[in-house]
Every structure is written in C-alpha cells, then in structure tokens.
Amino acid sequence: MEVEAAEAGAVEKERGRLAGLSSGASLSPPVVAGLIVASIAVALIVTQGLQPFGQTTVNGLISASYFALGAVGLTLVYGTLKLVNFAHGDLLTLGAYVAFVANVSLGLPILLAVLCSVAVVAAFGVATERVMWRPMRAKGAGLLQLLIMTLGLAFVIRYSIQLFAGTQPRSLEVDVTSSTSFVGLTIGQTQLIVVLAGFAVLLAVGAALRFTSLGKQMRALSDNFELAEVAGINTDRVVLATWIFAAGLAGLAGVLYTSAIGNMTPNLGFFLLLSLFAAVILGGIGNAYGALAGGVLLGLTQEWSTLLVDARWKLAVGFLVLILVLVVRPQGLFGRQERAL
C-alpha cells in the first residue's frame, strides 16, 4: 500500500515533467542568450576594435573546442546516471598522457596516438562503470556517497599519473612554433588543427546525437532518466554507450587541450574541470546540445574578457559566469526548472 502511494507520487512527477516538455516556453532563452552574446560582440567591436575582437574570438574558439568536447560527456553522465563526476577532468588528463606514451614513448604517429588515447580512456570509463558506479547504484548509494567517490577516483587518477610521470611538463610531437596569419589574425599551426578537428568532431557528435537511434536514446535518458525507463529504452546498453562516448570524448579533449597549449601536467584535468562544469551548467545539466553551446560560450567569454580585464583573471571570469548563471537561471539556457531546485 505504502509502495503504491510512492508510485503514485512518481507518476505524478512524471506527468509534471511531460507537462514541462510540452510547454514550449523553453525555446526563447537560447534566443535571448544569442542576442545578448551578439550585442556583447558588437559592443566589444565598437569599443575595442575589430582586430583585437577577432583575435580573442579565435582564441576563444580554440578553448571552446576542448571545453565543449569535455563538457558534453560530463553532462551526459550526469543526466543519465545522476553522477556529478569530479573525476571527469582527470579523464582528460589520462587522455593526454596516454597520447604522450603512444606518441613520444612508443613513437607512434600523432593520429594513431589520438586514437589510442580515445580508446584507452573510453575503456577506462566503461571499467569505472562496471567496477564502481553500477555496483554503487545497485546498493542505492546517495548523491553524497557518489560525489565523494568521484573525488576519490579523481585523486587516484591524477596522482597515479603524477607518481609515474612526475610533475614536469611534457609535450606531444606536434609543431608548437609555426603559426598562420589570415586577415590579421594569428593562430598556431597546431591550434588551427585543434579548432578544425574539434569542431568537426563537435558537429559529428551533434549529428550522432540527433540522428542515430542510440544518440537519441542517450539524450532522452540523460534528459529524463525515469521517463526513459518508463518508455522502455534499454537503459543498460545506453548507459554503456554513454560512458564510451563521454570518456572517449574526454580523452580526445585532453589531447586537443595539450596540443593547443603546448604541454601537459598531471593536474591539467582538474584545472579544467570547473570550466567544464561552467559549460555544462550554462547549457543546462543533462542537456547534450546545451553543453556544446555552453562550451563555446564559455570559451568566448573567457577570451573576450581579456579585452576588458587583465588576462590573469580570465579563469575567475569563467567561474563568475558559472555562479551568475546558477543564481539567475539555475536550469541553464536549455534546461528545465525543476532540475536545479
């Protein structure tokens, strides 16, 4: 009888969510955000000049590529598994170091090294799911328990890497010196590749999420776990796919970051983690497109801010944006209200 009441409650909630879906009112905030970004851009062009604006935009797009790729996995894992994964940043680190081992230690060509790193990190993600997260879910672990476990995992990954590789910066065998200029804007040769590759993958990811049935299921599950279960999506398969996807992209993002910046240290992922959270929250937690858009917005915001305040503050600016978004619109640009409160 008691159970019945609880179920009735769950069903009531379910209907509530459906109601939220059908409201249609959630279309305008992204548009509003777009208008705000556009007007900021215009204001910056007028006050700071076209060249500085263009250059910071180019820089912003470079960081956007790895922010977005890192964030999309973080948001999907959160959405599907209710796991706020503080170890996600360290998956980027793992990706970078695997690429280093493949590329520098084993002398494989960079492209092969990238593939290695995506594969290894994806496998690692699946392993954590099987060894840690699935058993913990089966035990009915609460939010705090899982949160602290991800912290523990973050420590283990980051400092195991440090234990073996030390803290000295390492570089991949990529060209970090030569650069290209185009209409007065400069971009490093490798950075250009990073941006192009990053955005190509982003588009592919977006398309995969939109058009493949697995991608649609992933989004549906991430956006509304209970509903997806009710609707009969094979959650186990989708959960595995989500980990492969999330961790693999994290590995790739780690390599892209390292290539763009020029070197890697064991704490690079943790350092990036808050920015990834900012991107995720900007886009609305659990929303894959939101994370992609959030990553791009965050990259632009951080770099544009250097036009107004010293570049030393750009990370702090990113975190400030994160806090402001949570305070003003906790569900993010694309999210729905009840998730945040």
Add this chain to the structure above:
Amino acid sequence: MTPLAVSLDVFGSLDFWIGVGLLAATYGIFTLGLQLNVGFTGVINFGQAGFMAIGAYTMAILVVEAEISFWLALGASILVAMAAGLIIGLPSLRLRADYFAIVTIAFAEIIRYTAVNARELTGGSQGIGGFDGAFLDLSDLMLEGLDSFGLGDQFLLPLLIVAVAVFGLLTVGMYFLQRSPWGRVLRAIREDEDAARALGKNAFAYKLQSISIAAALGAVAGWFLALNLAFISPTQFDPLFTFLGFAVLILGGLANYFGVILGAIILWTLLEGLRLMDLPLDASQTAALRYVLVGLVLIGLMAFRPQGMLGKRQEMVLGD
C-alpha cells in the same frame, strides 16, 4: 639495503608529532565546519578552503597592511568570513545540493585567483608573512614556562597547545550546539526540508546560519595554518585541501563531531608519516603516493563503510 627499506624512526620523534598535531588540529577545526554543513545540515560545502583563505588573508592583511592589532584582526577575519558565507549562501542555498557544491568550489577558486592576482594586497604567489609578531610574544612567554619541562626549544609547541585547546573547545561547543533545539532543526532540514518547513521552521535561514558558522570555523583554521607556516600563499588554499577535509570527515564519520578528531589524527599521521619515510621516490612522487592513498581511502569507505568510523548508518540520508 633493499630499495623498499623504510625507516620508522620518525614516529618516535617529538618534532613529527608536533607537526602532525598542528595539522590535525588545523584541519580538524576546518572539518568541524564541513561536519556542520555536510553531516548535520545536508549542505555540501566544497568551498571550505576559500573560507580558510579569507580568514588567513584578512588577518594577515589587516596586521601587515593596515597595522591593526593582531588580536583585533583575528576577530575581524571571522566576521569577514561569515559575511562571505552569507554572500555566497544567500543566492545559492536554494539550489539543489550538487549545484551548491559546484558554486562553492567555484567561489573558493575565485578567492584563490584573487589571492594570486591582487598582488598589491596579497603578495601574489609570493605570499605574505610578518603578521605573527604578537603571537610570537605570547609563544615566547609560553616557551619560558615550557623550559622548566625541558621543552623550551620546541618553538612550535606553544602554537600546538593553543591549536589543540581551540580545536577541543570548538569540538565540544559544536557538539552541544548540535544537541540543542537549534541542532535538531538542522537535522530535520538535512533529511527533509519540506517536513521542517511544514512544521514552521525557516529552512533557508538555518542553512545560511550553518554555512556562515562553517565559514567562521574555516577562518579559525586559517589562522593556525598561517601561524604554523608564519607565511601564507595561494597554493595553501587549493581545493585539494577542502577534499582532504572531506577525507577527514568521511574517515571519522558523518554526523559525529568526535569523529572529526579521530579522522584528523589518523589522516595526518598517515600523510606525514608517508612523507617522512625513506621511500625510494622523489618529493613529487611521495606527494602523489599520499594522495593516491587518500583517493583509495575515500573510494573504499564510500563503497564499504560510508558512515566512516563513528558515523551512524541510519543517519546517512543525504541525497536520497
């Protein structure tokens, strides 16, 4: 000699235990705040290192730059930290627990970047020192007394005594606060905010009080950190330290203040012991090994004994 030969001599030295005691007391006080928030209010505070930084920097800046009396500066630093707790809590405590965790860590990072970047005030990455004159006077006085026990050359001993005394007092104080009707309301909120509100309790106001008291405790921990090193710099306020506080918290047990004492002593004995052992590793590797262990301890506890050593299984309610 085999490469794994390890010298255990360090555990016999007074220096070692004074060092461990100071760290345990400092991070113990720090973790009392986390216990109040996480263990008793159900608020996940990931920004405790930020409050610690605010306490330490306010004290140091007031003494060094504004030339205010050290003792006054201590009081002022508590007030500033509490105000910071209110400022961060007011807009964000209504958010869900996991969002709040992210906001607080972002806040702590903003504080740390400010410490790095506002060089005129904070000394940037170089840090600031020279704020502890007044305390050293007191310390000298205590050392004279200690001399009669043959301990006159243990120049950190006075600080240890003060830190342990403060830690003990605060623990007992928090314990009684928790047993009061006020603490009862907190526990109700921890489990079900709506139930508490339906009974006439202003849940939001209690959560705000919880966070600002935790901030005050963070500030006090900040004093001892600063006095221990006679110097503060931004690296000491890395989010890492908040997470070490969580390790202390979980090890000792959620929702038990005496668990904090136990957790702090065990964790810091382990960490410092590893650091001083003769392992065939360089400094960064030793540090890495310490934190790998911390990570494994966190994972293991969450998997097999989430209530820690002294916590109660029945009270593990957060996030259901």
Add this chain to the structure above:
Amino acid sequence: MTEQAVPGEPDRAPEPAGDVDGEAILAVRDVAKHFGGIHAVDGASFEVRRGSITALIGPNGAGKTTLFNIVTGFQRGDRGEVIYDGASIFRRPPHVIARRRMVRTFQITKALAAMPVIDNMTLAAPDQPGEKLTGLIFRAPAARRREKEVHERAHELLDVFGLREKADDYAGTLSGGQRKLLELARALMVEPRLVLLDEPMAGVNPSLGRKLLDHMHTLRDRDGVTFLFIEHDMDVVMAHSDEVIVMAQGATIASGPPEEVRNDRAVIDAYLGASVA
C-alpha cells in the same frame, strides 16, 4: 540571521471553537495553478467551517494535493486568494503559515527517518527559544524550561498514539501505518488550529485507521481543532465528515453535508466520468 517570530501569536493551545455558526477558519477563493499546459487547479473556491471535520474528495488528478500545497505555501498559486483566520496567507512561505498554527501532512509520509521518534515530536513544538542561536545564548533557562514542557507533551501524545515504546527508536524503523500516526502526532505538537491531512488512511491497516479517525474526533470535540482531509474511501467520508467538498478537474464542483453531496448530480457525473480511486 534570526527569524522573526510572528507577533502577537499566543503560545497557548488553540482556543475552543466556540459557537459553531458557520464562521469559516479557511476560505479559498478562485485559486488556480497550472503546470505547463496542465491546469491542476482551476478556480477552486470553498470554505472550511471552524471546528468542523471537512473532507475533500475527488477523482485522482483532480488537483487536491496541489490545492493543499497552495494553501500551505509549498506551491505558488497563479491567482486567487486564501484567507486563514481572517488574514490572507496566499503565497506566504510554508513556515510562516505553519507558525500560524495551520499544519499539514503529506500524501507520501515525511516521517524524519534518520531522527528518533521523540525528536520528530519535539522538533514540531512551537515557541522554543532554543531554536534560535540568540535564544540559545541569551534565553538558555527559558529554552531548557520549554524543552521540558515539550518533552512531557510529546510523551503524552506518543502515549495516546501508542508509540510510547518507540520513542527512542529511529523513525525509519516504524511501519508505514505507524509513520502515519507519528506524522499526525507530530502535527499536533504544533498545537494547530487547522490540520490538513493528505490521504491519511492510505496504506494504513483498518484498525490503525480507526484509531486515526477516533483521534480526529477527540481532538475536534475536546480542543476544537478543525480538520480538512483528503480521502478516497466514501464510507469513511460519509461516516466521519461534517462537510464534503468535491473537486474535479481542478475546480470545486460541490460542497455541503455528506448526504446532500452524495445525491448531487454534478458529483455523480464527475465520478462516473473518472474512475473512483
């Protein structure tokens, strides 16, 4: 930091109902609330007579729980007005409303499982100066005194509800029915004038259910407490309520004494149109 006590609020038991001549303790006027496209409550209006036991009935999804949420401040109504004890409480926060001695239970019990039964009870007592930090420091003796009173009262109530031996157990160890009893006992610790019960009998075995109903009558007769309860069992409703309010599709479609409502055309239609839960 400290909370504002509601001024002028006596901290005594509720006044007796006095002469029952139709004076309303609660008046709901044209309240509405929608979730996206669903109009959960859509123009609900009714009154609850002081000292009455009033039932709120209606098919599943009629908006009864949502209406409770609006009345008790847990959800914001879109429009309308709620007058309680002569003053508007519409859109006031839940704790403020509760302090005016209107207390509710939830459809899914909210016994605080991680707290002992006795703490569940003492928690609910109003006017405990020790619940404020300033009170703890400056009014310590008063807090201690109040705590003693509160414990006595809690034990009395636990006796009445047959939960005495469970006082020191975690509420999580209680059975479903016992939790419902605890929730009601706890609500009474608030010294309420109006109690709103959301499906108090659901999931309770018949003998416990009886007990619950008996308590309701005793409290009404002895202390003049008013009850508004949501119930699906028509026999219970007919036998135990003075008035019945019927909701369907978010609106109140009928109200009056049980016999009258039973024969109301609109009510029969509403119930035939939807399944009687």
